[in-house]
Amino acid sequence: MPSLLLYSTNPRLKLMIQEEHRRDLHYVWCSECFDSALAPPHSLRALVGSSSNPADIYRGLKAEVDSADKHGNNFTRIAGSLSVLAQKWYIANEIAEHDRDEILYMLMEPTPRLWTPLVYVIPRDAVATRLKPVHPSKRSGTGREFVMEDLRRDEFDVITL
Amino acid sequence: MDTVKKVTKGDRASAIAAAAAKLLPRPFEDESAEIAAVSPELAESILKDARLILKLLEEDDSPEAISRLLNYLTQELLHEALPPEREREARWRLGSKGLLPSAAYEIRFDRRYKGVFNLARDRVTTAIRNSEAHEVVWSASDEDAAEGKNTLLVFTKEVTSRNGGLSYDLVLAGRDRDRLIVDGAFEVFPAGLRLGPYPGPLNLFEAFVEAFGVPISIPGRVPQKLILDATYSLPPSKRSLTDADMLNQLAPRLRTEAWQIASIRISPLGVVQVGYLFCIDLGKYKKSLEGHNKMD
Structure with missing residues (x-):
C-alpha cells in the first residue's frame, strides 16, 4: 500500500532559493518514510540507502551545522550542487544574473541558520500524478525514491526536529 | 588552474561548473546538471588541473578526494562568478530584501543612542545576532527607501536577570541595505505587560508601547x-x-x-x-x- 506521506530533507537555504528565485516551485527528492531504519524489516521502505534516507540526511546536516563544519560531506555536496545549478539556470536564461549572484553570495557566506535542515512533509494524494520514480540505477538502495520537479509551497509542510 | 586561464573570462564560471557537475554523487537536484555549452573534454581537463593542485591521484575516487575536489571547484566558481563589486551588490540586495541572516548584517548605532539608552552596545549587538526572533514593525516602500526611510525591525532576546527572573532585551533597528541601524534598546520585564501565551517580538513591542x-x-x-x-x-x-x-x-x-x-x-x-x-x-x-x- 502506498504511503500517505512523502518526506524530503533540505537545508533552509534551498527552500529560500526556490521561493525567491524559482517562482516558489520546489525540486525535491523524496522517500516514502522519514527513517528507513525504522521501517518494517524486509519492506521496500527499509531498503532506502543512507544517502537518500531523509533521517540520515537530517542528522548529518544538523551535526555539520552544530559543529560549524563547513567542509562536511553534506555541506560540500549541497553547496557544490546549488552553485552548479545557479550557473546552469543562469546560462539557460532561467534566472537573471542578479539572481545567480544572490544565490552564490549565500553560498559564499555560509551562516549556520541558512543550513538548518528542514523536513518537507508532503501529502501524497495531492501530488501523486506528478511523482517521478527515480530509476533504480540512480537510487541509493533498492527502496523506492521519487522526484518532484514542481512542488508548490502549499503542497507541503516544513518541520524541524 | 591553467586550463581555466585559457577560457574566455565570461565563460570561466560555466567551465568550472561543468567540471564540478561531474563530481556530484548523482544528479543531486536535477536530472541534467551538466552545463550544455561546455565540452566534456574541457570539463575533464579542469578536473585534472584541480587534482594536480590538490595533489590527488587521478584514480583516487574516494569520498574524501571527491569532497575535496568539489569543495575546491565550488570555491573557484564562487570566486570567478562573483568578483568583489558584484558580491557587494548581491549583499546589498539580499540585505534590502531582509534575506540576510541577522548575524550577517553590519550593526551601527544611531547618533541619538548614546545618552538615551543604558543597554551596552555589546549587549545590543548580541541581542540582534543571537535574537530568538525578529519581526517587521513597519515596512518601507521603494519610494520610502529612496528618501532614506528604513524598514523598522524589532529584535528580542531572552535574558535571565541577576535575581533569576526572565526579561527580554528589545531592540529597535532600521534596515538600510546590509546594515542595521540601532535606534533604541530596552530591557523589558514581562510582568504587567499584556502579552499573549507565546509572545513574539511584535507582541512584546506593542505591549511595551502600550505600557510606556x-x-x-x-x-x-x-x-x-x-x-x-x-x-x-x-x-x-x-x-x-x-x-x-x-x-x-x-x-x-x-x-x-x-x-x-x-x-x-x-x-x-x-x-x-x-x-x-x-x-x-x-x-x-x-x-x-x-x-x-x-x-x-
Missing part, C-alpha cells in the same frame, strides 16, 4: 500610543514644514524625559504620510526599572 508609550494625537484620529500608516492633509499655511518640524509638533509634551521615533513624509501638496510614530516616556520606564533593581 504616550498617546499621540494626529488630525482625524483618536489619540493612540502607536501610530502606523496614517495619512492626513496640512493646511496651506503649514506646507513648508519639514518632517523634523512635524515630528516636533506631533510629539507630546512631557515633564519627564521622552524618546520619540517616526518615519514621516510630507508631499509638496501637504499630504503627511506617517509610516510609524510612537513616543516612550523614559521617566516612567526608568522608574519601572528601579522597581526591578535594574538601574545601573
Whole structure:
C-alpha cells in the first residue's frame, strides 16, 4: 500500500532559493518514510540507502551545522550542487544574473541558520500524478525514491526536529 | 588552474561548473546538471588541473578526494562568478530584501543612542545576532527607501536577570541595505505587560508601547500610543514644514524625559504620510526599572 506521506530533507537555504528565485516551485527528492531504519524489516521502505534516507540526511546536516563544519560531506555536496545549478539556470536564461549572484553570495557566506535542515512533509494524494520514480540505477538502495520537479509551497509542510 | 586561464573570462564560471557537475554523487537536484555549452573534454581537463593542485591521484575516487575536489571547484566558481563589486551588490540586495541572516548584517548605532539608552552596545549587538526572533514593525516602500526611510525591525532576546527572573532585551533597528541601524534598546520585564501565551517580538513591542508609550494625537484620529500608516492633509499655511518640524509638533509634551521615533513624509501638496510614530516616556520606564533593581 502506498504511503500517505512523502518526506524530503533540505537545508533552509534551498527552500529560500526556490521561493525567491524559482517562482516558489520546489525540486525535491523524496522517500516514502522519514527513517528507513525504522521501517518494517524486509519492506521496500527499509531498503532506502543512507544517502537518500531523509533521517540520515537530517542528522548529518544538523551535526555539520552544530559543529560549524563547513567542509562536511553534506555541506560540500549541497553547496557544490546549488552553485552548479545557479550557473546552469543562469546560462539557460532561467534566472537573471542578479539572481545567480544572490544565490552564490549565500553560498559564499555560509551562516549556520541558512543550513538548518528542514523536513518537507508532503501529502501524497495531492501530488501523486506528478511523482517521478527515480530509476533504480540512480537510487541509493533498492527502496523506492521519487522526484518532484514542481512542488508548490502549499503542497507541503516544513518541520524541524 | 591553467586550463581555466585559457577560457574566455565570461565563460570561466560555466567551465568550472561543468567540471564540478561531474563530481556530484548523482544528479543531486536535477536530472541534467551538466552545463550544455561546455565540452566534456574541457570539463575533464579542469578536473585534472584541480587534482594536480590538490595533489590527488587521478584514480583516487574516494569520498574524501571527491569532497575535496568539489569543495575546491565550488570555491573557484564562487570566486570567478562573483568578483568583489558584484558580491557587494548581491549583499546589498539580499540585505534590502531582509534575506540576510541577522548575524550577517553590519550593526551601527544611531547618533541619538548614546545618552538615551543604558543597554551596552555589546549587549545590543548580541541581542540582534543571537535574537530568538525578529519581526517587521513597519515596512518601507521603494519610494520610502529612496528618501532614506528604513524598514523598522524589532529584535528580542531572552535574558535571565541577576535575581533569576526572565526579561527580554528589545531592540529597535532600521534596515538600510546590509546594515542595521540601532535606534533604541530596552530591557523589558514581562510582568504587567499584556502579552499573549507565546509572545513574539511584535507582541512584546506593542505591549511595551502600550505600557510606556504616550498617546499621540494626529488630525482625524483618536489619540493612540502607536501610530502606523496614517495619512492626513496640512493646511496651506503649514506646507513648508519639514518632517523634523512635524515630528516636533506631533510629539507630546512631557515633564519627564521622552524618546520619540517616526518615519514621516510630507508631499509638496501637504499630504503627511506617517509610516510609524510612537513616543516612550523614559521617566516612567526608568522608574519601572528601579522597581526591578535594574538601574545601573
